[in-house]
Amino acid sequence: MDNSEIISITNLTKKFPMGLGEFTALNSIDLTFLKGEFSGVVGPSGSGKTTLLNIIGLLDNPSNGDVILLGNRSTKLSVRQAALVRRKHLGFIFQTYNLLPVYTVFENAEFPLLLLSMTAQARRKAVLEALEWVGLTDKIKSRPAQLSGGECQRVAIARAMVKRPEIVLADEPTANLDADNSHHILKTMEKLNKELETTFIFATHDDKVISYLRRKITLIDGKVSRDEPITR
Amino acid sequence: MLAFKLAIKNLLGAGLRTWLNVFVLSLAFVMIVFQSGIIQGWNIQAKTDMTEWEVGGGEYWHKLYDPYDPLTLIDAHGILPTEISQQCEDDQATPVLVTQASVYPDGRMRNILLKGIDPSQDIIKLPTAMMKGDSSVINALIGTRMAEATKLNINDMVTLRWRDVNGTFDAAEIRIAGIFHTNVPGIDNNQVWIPLEKLQQMTSMDGQATYIILKQGITSTPTVPGWIYKGHDVLFSEIDTIIKSKSIGGLVIYLILLSLALLAVFDTQVLSIFRREKEIGTYIAMGMTRWQVVWLFTVEGAMHSVLSVVAAAIWGTPLLYLVAKNGFAMPKGTEGYGLTIAEKIYPAYGVGTILTMALIVMITTTIVSYIPSRKIAGMKPTEALRGKVQ
Numbered sequence: 001m002d003n004s005e006i007i008s009i010t011n012l013t014k015k016f017p018m019g020l021g022e023f024t025a026l027n028s029i030d031l032t033f034l035k036g037e038f039s040g041v042v043g044p045s046g047s048g049k050t051t052l053l054n055i056i057g058l059l060d061n062p063s064n065g066d067v068i069l070l071g072n073r074s075t076k077l078s079v080r081q082a083a084l085v086r087r088k089h090l091g092f093i094f095q096t097y098n099l100l101p102v103y104t105v106f107e108n109a110e111f112p113l114l115l116l117s118m119t120a121q122a123r124r125k126a127v128l129e130a131l132e133w134v135g136l137t138d139k140i141k142s143r144p145a146q147l148s149g150g151e152c153q154r155v156a157i158a159r160a161m162v163k164r165p166e167i168v169l170a171d172e173p174t175a176n177l178d179a180d181n182s183h184h185i186l187k188t189m190e191k192l193n194k195e196l197e198t199t200f201i202f203a204t205h206d207d208k209v210i211s212y213l214r215r216k217i218t219l220i221d222g223k224v225s226r227d228e229p230i231t232r
Numbered sequence: 233m234l235a236f237k238l239a240i241k242n243l244l245g246a247g248l249r250t251w252l253n254v255f256v257l258s259l260a261f262v263m264i265v266f267q268s269g270i271i272q273g274w275n276i277q278a279k280t281d282m283t284e285w286e287v288g289g290g291e292y293w294h295k296l297y298d299p300y301d302p303l304t305l306i307d308a309h310g311i312l313p314t315e316i317s318q319q320c321e322d323d324q325a326t327p328v329l330v331t332q333a334s335v336y337p338d339g340r341m342r343n344i345l346l347k348g349i350d351p352s353q354d355i356i357k358l359p360t361a362m363m364k365g366d367s368s369v370i371n372a373l374i375g376t377r378m379a380e381a382t383k384l385n386i387n388d389m390v391t392l393r394w395r396d397v398n399g400t401f402d403a404a405e406i407r408i409a410g411i412f413h414t415n416v417p418g419i420d421n422n423q424v425w426i427p428l429e430k431l432q433q434m435t436s437m438d439g440q441a442t443y444i445i446l447k448q449g450i451t452s453t454p455t456v457p458g459w460i461y462k463g464h465d466v467l468f469s470e471i472d473t474i475i476k477s478k479s480i481g482g483l484v485i486y487l488i489l490l491s492l493a494l495l496a497v498f499d500t501q502v503l504s505i506f507r508r509e510k511e512i513g514t515y516i517a518m519g520m521t522r523w524q525v526v527w528l529f530t531v532e533g534a535m536h537s538v539l540s541v542v543a544a545a546i547w548g549t550p551l552l553y554l555v556a557k558n559g560f561a562m563p564k565g566t567e568g569y570g571l572t573i574a575e576k577i578y579p580a581y582g583v584g585t586i587l588t589m590a591l592i593v594m595i596t597t598t599i600v601s602y603i604p605s606r607k608i609a610g611m612k613p614t615e616a617l618r619g620k621v622q
Contacts, residue, residue, distance in 0.1 A: 057517065083519050083521040083524075086516075086519040087518065088519070092514075094617065098510055098517075100514070102244075102245020112519065114234055115518060115519050117234075
């Protein structure tokens with residue numbers, strides 16, 4: 001595995017206006033992530049996990065500090081440039097799946113490739129491969145409403161992975177799933193991490209997810225209280 | 233191109249909501265085309281009828297003649313100028329003499345315009361041949377409106393009183409030789425037609441006329457001293473004014489119809505953006521720029537208009553064709569309006585009008601789709617993803 005630094009976070013602070021004052025969601029965070037990591041940001045609700053993932057994913061801007069993502073300094077990127085970085089290099093998995101309801105499984109997984117202007121043939125090959133990774137090739141014509149929660153999250157994983165991004169950010173991916181489905185999708189992601197060397201960063205407080213992590217970063221009140229490798 | 237593909241997919245995926253909007257928009261579109269077709273059809277028919285029945289290819293008026301001022305009739309007559317009398321002899325024009333008179337149907341007096349025209353003329357459609365025949369009586373021709381108003385029937389005798397050129401009153405019995413039906417009230421209401429020579433004798437205005445109707449297609453209209461040429465532009469000015477006012481009235485209806493349909497699209501867009509915040513956040517997370525998402529939603533809204541034009545073409549074309557073929561019956565009573573209106577109006581749909589309306593529908597729909605979509609540009613993707621934007 002190539003252990004090059006893929007994300008570098010320096011003195012990251014994020015404050016939100018609250019009433020007449022401010023609420024500090026992240027407070028002077030310094031972190032680095034290496035290529036191929038399978039790591040998670042854990043902590044109680046309100047500890048800043050999702051905020052950290054949003055800033056890493058260029059969906060939000062820090063109040064102070066900086067994030068260098070694949071060589072791109074977040075504070076120097078325009079909104080459009082940030083969108084292009086997300087389009088090419090990042091995959092997102094959400095707690096509520098966020099599938100496009102009117103699209104089929106195939107079309108949902110295909111969507112990121114449409115934005116990359118790939119040919120129809122290349123798209124089809126990539127989508128079928130991604131759906132094979134998550135075991136949904138028999139459901140390509142189904143719509144999200146026809147799928148179980150576990151299947152929806154597997155479609156979301158396929159959609160995040162179809163363009164083979166360097167980084168996948170997963171925000172509470174198992175929160176709406178039962179234990180069996182949670183293990184199933186975690187095994188899938190673990191397998192993809194190993195096979196494709198994709199960096200996975202989770203935001204979670206689910207023990208099942210934590211049990212799969214190889215690095216656990218604990219956030220408490222917006223500060224990194226522990227950052228430890230997990231040997232399994 | 234991507235936006236169009238996605239927009240179509242999203243629109244079709246939205247199901248009934250989309251089709252309701254498309255139907256409402258297509259209804260407005262078809263109604264607008266229909267109404268403008270009716271007005272245009274009326275315009276064309278009215279001018280055709282007026283040309284055929286009343287004004288021919290244009291008229292020469294005696295310089296004192298003013299159809300809106302009956303008092304001018306005393307002096308508005310003159311000997312046919314030689315330039316035109318030759319045309320009359322060649323059946324290229326027909327003179328009409330007009331004077332004021334009274335008829336006494338059932339003993340009640342009714343002021344009328346007494347008009348004299350050559351019974352052999354074929355310049356206008358007025359069935360003047362009906363006035364030929366027994367020359368011992370004055371054969372008169374009236375229209376259905378006049379017949380209705382005076383309760384006169386064919387072969388009825390009625391007293392006619394008039395003044396000759398010297399102002400002397402005279403009276404005679406006239407026979408209703410024929411009743412004609414026309415869409416042009418201008419030759420019917422309160423008018424009695426008799427042979428020109430007879431009227432000239434009765435009024436001692438031998439060889440005189442008030443106006444001269446030219447045959448259709450006459451292009452030579454020389455300047456004649458004492459007579460003024462009135463072309464279609466002048467003779468149709470009244471109907472043009474009415475059509476213009478009806479068109480403006482129609483425009484108000486168009487605006488109301490279109491506004492209602494556009495309100496539905498606007499409403500859908502607002503609701504759509506409200507309901508689809510997570511989707512918007514997801515688009516942005518997957519790498520679409522905010523303006524790409526704005527464009528996507530704008531195209532989605534605008535596609536309603538494209539679909540509505542297609543829908544209007546599918547259900548509207550046969551309907552509009554049927555009405556154009558069979559005509560649109562005007563309600564009873566329009567005859568009495570004093571306007572040239574046919575009993576049935578055959579709508580005339582201009583390609584230009586349809587294309588213009590389609591373009592207007594598309595542009596306005598795009599605008600009302602864009603206005604609420606701009607909100608997306610100001611959304612924070614993190615809040616959109618959580619569905620927290622209000």
